[in-house]
Each structure stands twice: as structure tokens, then as C-alpha cells.
Amino acid sequence: MIIDSIHLQDFRNFKDEKAVFSPALNIIIGENAQGKTNLMEAIYLTSFGKSFRTRNDQEMIRFGADFCRVSAAFSEMDADKIQVVIGRDGKKAAMIDRRKIEKTSQLLGQVICIAFTPEDLKIVKEDPARRREFIDRELSRISRAYLEDLKTYRKALQQRNAALKEQTFRGNQDEALDIWDEILAASGAEIIERRRRFLAEISQVSSRIHRGITNGREELQVSYSCSIPLSLQKKKIRETLYETLREERSKDRERGFTGKGPHRDDLILSINEVNARKFGSQGQQRTAALSLKLAEIDIVRKTTGQNPILLLDDVLSELDVERQQYMIETLKDVQMMITTTEVGSQVEKELADAERIRICRGKVEA
Numbered sequence: 001m002i003i004d005s006i007h008l009q010d011f012r013n014f015k016d017e018k019a020v021f022s023p024a025l026n027i028i029i030g031e032n033a034q035g036k037t038n039l040m041e042a043i044y045l046t047s048f049g050k051s052f053r054t055r056n057d058q059e060m061i062r063f064g065a066d067f068c069r070v071s072a073a074f075s076e077m078d079a080d081k082i083q084v085v086i087g088r089d090g091k092k093a094a095m096i097d098r099r100k101i102e103k104t105s106q107l108l109g110q111v112i113c114i115a116f117t118p119e120d121l122k123i124v125k126e127d128p129a130r131r132r133e134f135i136d137r138e139l140s141r142i143s144r145a146y147l148e149d150l151k152t153y154r155k156a157l158q159q160r161n162a163a164l165k166e167q168t169f170r171g172n173q174d175e176a177l178d179i180w181d182e183i184l185a186a187s188g189a190e191i192i193e194r195r196r197r198f199l200a201e202i203s204q205v206s207s208r209i210h211r212g213i214t215n216g217r218e219e220l221q222v223s224y225s226c227s228i229p230l231s232l233q234k235k236k237i238r239e240t241l242y243e244t245l246r247e248e249r250s251k252d253r254e255r256g257f258t259g260k261g262p263h264r265d266d267l268i269l270s271i272n273e274v275n276a277r278k279f280g281s282q283g284q285q286r287t288a289a290l291s292l293k294l295a296e297i298d299i300v301r302k303t304t305g306q307n308p309i310l311l312l313d314d315v316l317s318e319l320d321v322e323r324q325q326y327m328i329e330t331l332k333d334v335q336m337m338i339t340t341t342e343v344g345s346q347v348e349k350e351l352a353d354a355e356r357i358r359i360c361r362g363k364v365e366a
Helices: 036-048 118-122 128-142 144-164 173-213 234-247 249-255 282-304 321-330
Strands: 002-011 014-020 025-029 067-075 081-087 092-096 113-116 220-225 266-271 309-313 336-340 355-360 363-365
Touching: 002 036, 014 036, 014 363, 025 036, 036 067, 036 081, 036 113, 036 309, 036 336, 113 282, 118 282, 128 144, 128 173, 128 266, 128 282, 144 173, 173 220, 173 234, 173 282, 173 321, 220 282, 234 249, 266 282, 282 321
Parallel strands: 025 336, 025 355, 113 309, 309 336
Antiparallel strands: 002 014, 002 067, 067 081, 081 092, 220 266, 355 363
């Protein structure tokens, strides 16, 4: 899939600007705070229906404007045009080829963008919530069923936690918890099963990539730390998860939240059988994170039969020259958007044929 152009109206610091892209490599150049990341965010919005920077959609509306509109044209995919409009009142609407869709989650699968930012390089050393977010985001791209199960689980979890925080449990309170436990067990089993399959695949692919980046010096292992034994079949996972929730009910009441389930799971990354989060150097942690992101691209390609659009937002400056060159060489067949303040001379050769787009004070200059 290829994004040909994008039109921004009152989006962030862009008043009314259009950018045209190469189907291969695009270098978006500009000083800091000029709008480079804003352009990447707008592309991502057409894919996911939301930002990779904020959960408050209204932050994307230009100061003083009532709404913002992002319209993008694509080729090598079913949809030719996608449009997203966000109002100051918080309402959001999206259209695919001039046909309004009921909810922005329907954009998933139309255009697949993968954003890679300096924050992603911290995935290895940060807390488990960050790694769960990575798993959930990537699985939601390729499986709408996973996204729906995740929504169901999160809603039931919220309701169960609210019930647990009640000071007094009388009457049918236990019956209410039984209902939430059933929903959590059913949706949680689906989540665990899909995570298990996905992580088995990403482990194999990222290990191969990691060996390539390190010239065979290091071996990356990726494993799923789950509250339920992964050797069980899906039906048994559901039963075990339900029993676990019931057994933990007294403890959960004391702490006021649900202590076990897929919302507490983690992704364990090891390099040469040593925990990378606890004992890996900064360089090793960044290489592991890079391997995960590159593996994600490979899996999306295999699952959908298409190349995703890759957004590299100020990542080159965070990587040494060897890793920069490896990444650019590996992804030559993927449409890439790379933001940078300047192109270093050591990677200039790899970027020689790239389309250069300059951003200055919210203006796009080809």
C-alpha cells in the first residue's frame, strides 16, 4: 500500500497544506517544532483513527479553528481516499471513498501504518504496561476480532473493579461479580490465545533480525509471561482464568482492583539468555526494540499480503550509523517517511534517491 498525497486543514500548526510523496523513500526535513511529527501524526490518523502522541483528539485541531480535516489519497489498495474530521466538540467522523463509516475503528485494515518513534526504543526498559500496549496495538492492526475482544475485556474489567471498590457487598454483589468474571474469562481466553500465537511468530522473526543487526553476536529471545499456563488449550484457559478470578476475589476486594488476568501479563526479552530489561546495556535494549519493530513489519506483510507504510519519526538520530544503514537497507521495498533535522553524510548514499520534503513553520515545501 502506498500513500500518494495528504491534505491537512487546520491540523496542528498546518492551516491548509498538501504534501505529495514518493512510493519509496521520503525524507521530511526541518528544524524542531516546525511540524514534521505533525505530518507523521496525520498519516497515522488515516490508518488508526487516532494519534500515536495523544489520547485527546482536540489537541490535533489548530488553535482558533473549530475542526481539523485530514484527507489522504492512496494507491495499491482497495480504498483510494480516506478522510478524518475532528470537531472542537470532541466528535470525530471518517469517510472511506466518500462513504461515511459508523466508527473510526472501521479504518483498521484499510491502511496499515507502523510508527516508530524514540519512545518505542524504550519499550524494553520501561514497565510491563508499555509492552502490553505494543502487543495490543500490533495485534489490533491485523485482527479486528482481537480488538473487539480487547474492548469487551477492558469494559468488563472496569465494571468489575468498580464493584470491588464498593465499601459493602450485600445482596447480589457476588452474582454481579460472577457475571463480570464470566465475561473476563471468555474474552481473556481469546486475548491470551491470540497473544500466544502472535508472540511465538514475532519471537522467531525478531530473533532472526537481531542476529543480522548484531552480526550473529547476540541471540534475542522473546517470551510471553502470562498469569495462566500457556500449555493449556483455549477452553481450559477460559476455565482456569474463571477459577483464578473467583479464587482471587477476596484479595481483589482488599486491594480494590483485579490482580490477575491478561491485563497484568508481560513480554520478556532476553539477550543471550540474560534479561534485557534488567541487565541489558542501552545499546542492546535499543537493538532489541528495533528488532521487534522490524519483525512487526515482516508479520504485517505476511498476514495481509501488503507492505505497511513505515513512519520513522526522529529515530535515525537515536541509532548509530551501523543500525541506520541496516534498517534502511532492509526496508527498501517499504514506503518510508523519515523525519530528521539533517541528513548525516554517512547515510547520505542510502538516502540519495529519496524525495525530500521540507517543513518550515507549518508550511510544506517540496
